[in-house]
Amino acid sequence: MTISTEDLRRLLDSDLPDATLVLVEGRAEVVTAQDLDTDAFRGALQVMTREDLRARLDGPDVTEPELKRIAATLGSAVDNIGG
Structure with missing residues (x-):
């Protein structure tokens, strides 16, 4: 499963509290921590x-190369666990 820079931008730009990027049924979604307890996102x-994404960024100005690097790393991690 590929994580895209657009997925990461949606996560950064989300107005949701405790926004979390998840993979469900082959697609990436940005949800709240509470959403994870619903039937739609269980599993x-x-x-x-x-917050984890912001901690990986080099500063407040997000660059496309930075997002590409992080997206590639996350995509590899997901592939390794079979996501």
């Missing part, structure tokens, strides 16, 4: 929280 693979 979803949690990829990264917005």
